[in-house]
Amino acid sequence: MKTVEEIKTAIEAAVPGAGVEIVLNPSVCGQQSLRLAPESALAVATFLRNDAEFRLDYLSNVTGIDWPDCLEAVYHLYSVALKQGPLVIRMRTVNRTDQVELPSLTPVWRSAEFQEREIFDLFGIVFTGHPDLRRILMWDGFKDHPMRRDYVEPDDFEYEPTAHDEVLKRAQEHRSRE
Amino acid sequence: MAVADNKTEKLEGWNRPPVMEPEGEGELLEVATGPHHPSTHGVFRMDVALDGERVIRLKPVFGYLHRNHEMLAEGMSYLGSMPFTDRLDYICSLTNNWAYALAVEKLTGQEVPERAEYLRVILGELTRFQNHASSIGFLIQEMGASGTPLMYAFREREKILDLFEALTGARMMVNYMRFGGCRVDASAAWLDAARKVVAGLPGFVDEMDRLLSTNEILMARTQGIGILRPELAVNAGVTGPMLRASGVNYDIRKVDGYGIYNRFNFRVPLGDHWDVYDRYMIRLLEMRESIKILEQALKDIPAGPVMDPKAKLRGFRPKPGEAYGRIEAPKGELGFYLISDGGPNPYRYRVRPPSLINLTVLEDMALGENVADVVLIFGSVDIVLGEVDR
Numbered sequence: 001m002k003t004v005e006e007i008k009t010a011i012e013a014a015v016p017g018a019g020v021e022i023v024l025n026p027s028v029c030g031q032q033s034l035r036l037a038p039e040s041a042l043a044v045a046t047f048l049r050n051d052a053e054f055r056l057d058y059l060s061n062v063t064g065i066d067w068p069d070c071l072e073a074v075y076h077l078y079s080v081a082l083k084q085g086p087l088v089i090r091m092r093t094v095n096r097t098d099q100v101e102l103p104s105l106t107p108v109w110r111s112a113e114f115q116e117r118e119i120f121d122l123f124g125i126v127f128t129g130h131p132d133l134r135r136i137l138m139w140d141g142f143k144d145h146p147m148r149r150d151y152v153e154p155d156d157f158e159y160e161p162t163a164h165d166e167v168l169k170r171a172q173e174h175r176s177r178e
Numbered sequence: 179m180a181v182a183d184n185k186t187e188k189l190e191g192w193n194r195p196p197v198m199e200p201e202g203e204g205e206l207l208e209v210a211t212g213p214h215h216p217s218t219h220g221v222f223r224m225d226v227a228l229d230g231e232r233v234i235r236l237k238p239v240f241g242y243l244h245r246n247h248e249m250l251a252e253g254m255s256y257l258g259s260m261p262f263t264d265r266l267d268y269i270c271s272l273t274n275n276w277a278y279a280l281a282v283e284k285l286t287g288q289e290v291p292e293r294a295e296y297l298r299v300i301l302g303e304l305t306r307f308q309n310h311a312s313s314i315g316f317l318i319q320e321m322g323a324s325g326t327p328l329m330y331a332f333r334e335r336e337k338i339l340d341l342f343e344a345l346t347g348a349r350m351m352v353n354y355m356r357f358g359g360c361r362v363d364a365s366a367a368w369l370d371a372a373r374k375v376v377a378g379l380p381g382f383v384d385e386m387d388r389l390l391s392t393n394e395i396l397m398a399r400t401q402g403i404g405i406l407r408p409e410l411a412v413n414a415g416v417t418g419p420m421l422r423a424s425g426v427n428y429d430i431r432k433v434d435g436y437g438i439y440n441r442f443n444f445r446v447p448l449g450d451h452w453d454v455y456d457r458y459m460i461r462l463l464e465m466r467e468s469i470k471i472l473e474q475a476l477k478d479i480p481a482g483p484v485m486d487p488k489a490k491l492r493g494f495r496p497k498p499g500e501a502y503g504r505i506e507a508p509k510g511e512l513g514f515y516l517i518s519d520g521g522p523n524p525y526r527y528r529v530r531p532p533s534l535i536n537l538t539v540l541e542d543m544a545l546g547e548n549v550a551d552v553v554l555i556f557g558s559v560d561i562v563l564g565e566v567d568r
Contacts, residue, residue, distance in 0.1 A: 025499045025500055026497055026498055026499045027285055027496060027497045027498065027499020027500060027501060027518060028284075028285065028286060028287030028496075028497065028499070028501075029284045029285055029287075029499060029500070029501035030499075031500070031501065031502070057412050057413065058412050058413075058415060058428075059415055060415060060504070060511060060513060060530060061502065061513050061515060061528070061530040063515050063526065063528040065517065065526050074515070076502055076513070076515070076530075080412045080426060080428045083428075083433050086502065088502070109413060109415065110193040110194075110410070110413045110414040110415070110538060110539075111413070111414050111415020111416075111535055111538060112415075113414075113538055114534055114535065114537070114538055115534075115535070122246075131194065136240055136241065137240055137241040137244040137567060137568075138241060138244070139241070146246055146249065147246070147248065147249055
């Protein structure tokens with residue numbers, strides 16, 4: 001596998017104005033990654049999959065991350081055809097509240113289908129171009145995104161009939177609000 | 179089979195399930211198979227639309243066992259979530275331990291002593307053997323052979339679980355591997371007992387082979403059913419025996435050579451017809467290869483420590499950064515992705531579950547098949563819901 005610098009050069013040659021940035025990894029593992037600009041991510045992904053030198057035909061893992069100022073999606077790519085990898089690519093949203101769209105890479109790699117749905121469900125990143133973007137683990141009527149760090153559990157606990165101590169206090173508060 | 183045009187222009191179409199139209203007149207029957215159905219492997223639901231006996235739409239529904247495992251792990255130390263990994267794929271807890279330990283070792287640069295590597299291989303292959311044996315048993319049970327093959331498989335699984343219990347103290351919730359080795363050493367008596375069990379395994383595989391492989395009903399029910407094309411399998415991220423039954427030569431034990439797998443001599447069986455029968459056969463052949471690895475590992479295992487004495491287990495703070503560790507678990511690629519912010523807890527802890535991602539192609543395999551075969555196709559994927567829902 002080529003180094004990330006060489007891959008970055010190759011991407012910039014194939015997709016003009018791609019806006020690729022190298023993300024350093026100071027840990028012992030040292031696996032560096034590439035941050036893509038969301039506008040050109042689909043073109044870059046298609047290039048990485050189809051190019052004869054990379055053939056990154058297998059998307060292994062899609063992860064959502066909740067950073068203090070934005071949300072991020074990380075993709076781990078491997079090549080089954082050439083038995084090489086990994087290449088880690090990532091994309092960031094503008095903020096955590098109203099501009100949370102990222103382009104879906106499901107059209108390029110089908111394995112992102114359920115994983116992007118999971119990130120939509122648990123983190124609230126909206127993947128544009130996803131063929132079937134619904135909640136996957138939580139139920140359809142559920143509000144909020146449980147993997148976010150500022151998530152507060154809803155106060156819909158079914159209190160036991162003989163509540164006592166802490167539970168009684170919470171139950172009384174809960175009933176007074178109803 | 180009518181293949182509809184793409185809904186959006188960006189979708190390529192070839193890697194999407196076709197949209198099927200009902201034939202002739204009559205109503206569609208929509209059936210919710212599960213979440214508590216005798217043939218589902220746990221609390222899993224398939225919303226199936228039927229045109230007569232033919233499946234024309236299938237949507238899997240997840241989440242009944244969702245407990246936000248990833249967030250639980252982000253709230254505790256690295257070692258604290260090791261016991262929870264047992265509960266992901268509870269049939270194969272030892273390989274879950276291994277994958278998590280591997281990811282943390284990658285993050286911290288921790289070395290593992292030789293003997294611990296051998297123990298990991300021995301336990302990993304025993305886990306693979308009992309997983310494949312029981313998954314074949316479950317598959318045959320879903321075909322209607324209630325009991326016999328499953329009980330044969332469980333008889334063998336019981337011997338292996340006895341070994342696990344003798345070594346780790348628990349049959350399934352083992353909590354055995356540590357960052358930099360294994361928790362306790364195996365005694366000479368345990369190794370002898372393991373050799374004895376392994377010596378009996380080829381006879382069991384032969385017995386299953388004779389009982390099932392040329393069985394007329396099994397062949398009629400599974401051959402040509404649930405075909406998965408190799409290019410779709412790769413694109414949809416399918417891994418493990420499912421991928422190799424589609425004829426794609428990709429085994430992470432060979433590709434990454436993690437641990438000490440590159441020292442062992444074993445082959446990777448591949449499927450020719452990409453159907454349910456091939457998935458059954460690949461599991462049978464992989465059991466034979468597992469026995470080969472076990473024999474070599476039990477012969478060569480060296481003396482020495484099972485823990486790196488300098489390894490830190492508790493309260494360590496890895497440098498900020500990230501690592502992705504993956505292994506060939508019995509069901510496919512099991513990966514753990516960890517991000518450290520320099521604190522004692524992981525900032526982000528992600529499980530890459532093979533069971534969930536292998537289900538991506540369930541609809542593609544089931545469309546156009548009879549409703550009775552959907553159960554078989556689902557059984558041939560081999561999932562555990564503890565890992566699907568996390």
